Amino acid sequence: MLQAIEGYRETEKTSWDAPTNIAIVRKLKDVAEATVTEERSQTALDEVHILDLAKDG
Amino acid sequence: MMIKISLSFLGNRFLLRQTELSHVLKRACSFSFTRNYNAGNISHRSPVNLATPSRRVTSRRTSTALRRLYVQGDDTLLECSEAAIEDCKDVLVVPEFISAEEGELLLQEISRTLRGKRYLYNHWDGVGSPLRMRVDQFTCRVAGY
Numbered sequence: 001m002l003q004a005i006e007g008y009r010e011t012e013k014t015s016w017d018a019p020t021n022i023a024i025v026r027k028l029k030d031v032a033e034a035t036v037t038e039e040r041s042q043t044a045l046d047e048v049h050i051l052d053l054a055k056d057g
Numbered sequence: 058m059m060i061k062i063s064l065s066f067l068g069n070r071f072l073l074r075q076t077e078l079s080h081v082l083k084r085a086c087s088f089s090f091t092r093n094y095n096a097g098n099i100s101h102r103s104p105v106n107l108a109t110p111s112r113r114v115t116s117r118r119t120s121t122a123l124r125r126l127y128v129q130g131d132d133t134l135l136e137c138s139e140a141a142i143e144d145c146k147d148v149l150v151v152p153e154f155i156s157a158e159e160g161e162l163l164l165q166e167i168s169r170t171l172r173g174k175r176y177l178y179n180h181w182d183g184v185g186s187p188l189r190m191r192v193d194q195f196t197c198r199v200a201g202y
Contacts, residue, residue, distance in 0.1 A: 050170070
């Protein structure tokens, strides 16, 4: 049986409360967009996908 | 507590989602960090099974979906992910991009977002085919877990 992931919580964030976090995520996206070379893939979507793995996950 | 965050790119979101729910998820993630409760701070670590090679990443579309930011926090992770990167050249590596302090700030806000949400057990067991599993995963996500 294929087991990709277990014991996790998942969410997506489109906005951040703390100004510092906004800057951190912006920095992530800037690097990502600068690194991706394929033209149609250069814009990162607003949603940041988050997985929280349990201790035994 | 181990957190993984990842970015999706325009035009690839669904492909990314498919990829993340395949067996390559744990080696294609973007950034992960774990809180060291005893020390009161966070440290970076490798996602488990990171170096597990994927033999299904063969199509160009799937390969494109993996072309995203890969952030790592230390040299250990680089060693762990070396095989995976070699196996899929579209996984990008940006070392030392987020500091521990920045990771802690993100973690604090993410923890508030996740509060009240329950952990899911292995969502892939006893569900059926991989396709069916992906559909169920989408359902859970939409339901707000």
